[in-house]
Amino acid sequence: MLPDGHPLWEQHTGLDGHRDYPEWGADSDLADVEAFYQPVRGKAKVFLDLLIDHPGRLLTVDDLCRLAGGDVFSGPRSIAGAINGLYRSHKASGRRYPFYWWEGRPTSYAMKLSVAELFRRARANLGE
Structure with a gap:
């Protein structure tokens, strides 16, 4: 588990969704x-x-x-499509994406502990 201050967070490859946007916090x-969360649907x-429920x-x-179960995601392209589904919320928020990613084989994704806590609270407030 990565604490919020771990240096790996700054080594992410999600530049376009993070550059020039303030962090959630x-x-x-x-x-x-x-x-941000309320209009998000589907994949x-x-x-x-999944990122909210597995912080850090x-x-x-x-x-x-595997965690999504069933046939929700079939692989990297399916996950990329899911991320595209967050674009409107991301742009409307004026904030960076609430998660980070590191390209590789395989690509990895994570959400900081403090950000996950905020999103968990928002999800509960919305009754999701």
Whole structure:
């Protein structure tokens, strides 16, 4: 498990979704987090929920496919499609994506502990 201050967070490869966008963090962000999370549906919601429910863990594409169960994700392209489903929330929020990724074989994804806690609270507030 990676604590929020671990140097690996700064070695991510998710530049386009992170560059020039502020990090999620302060409690004052809760309304913004709810606005980000509320419209998310389908595979994008499954992807986001998996990261919320496994904070600080680097989850590979294989991990995400296994944790999602069934036939939700078939592989890297399916997960990339799920991430595309978060684009509108990302742009509307004016914040970086709430998760990080590291390209490789396999690509890995993770959400910081503090960000996952905010999203967990927002999800509960929304009754999701």
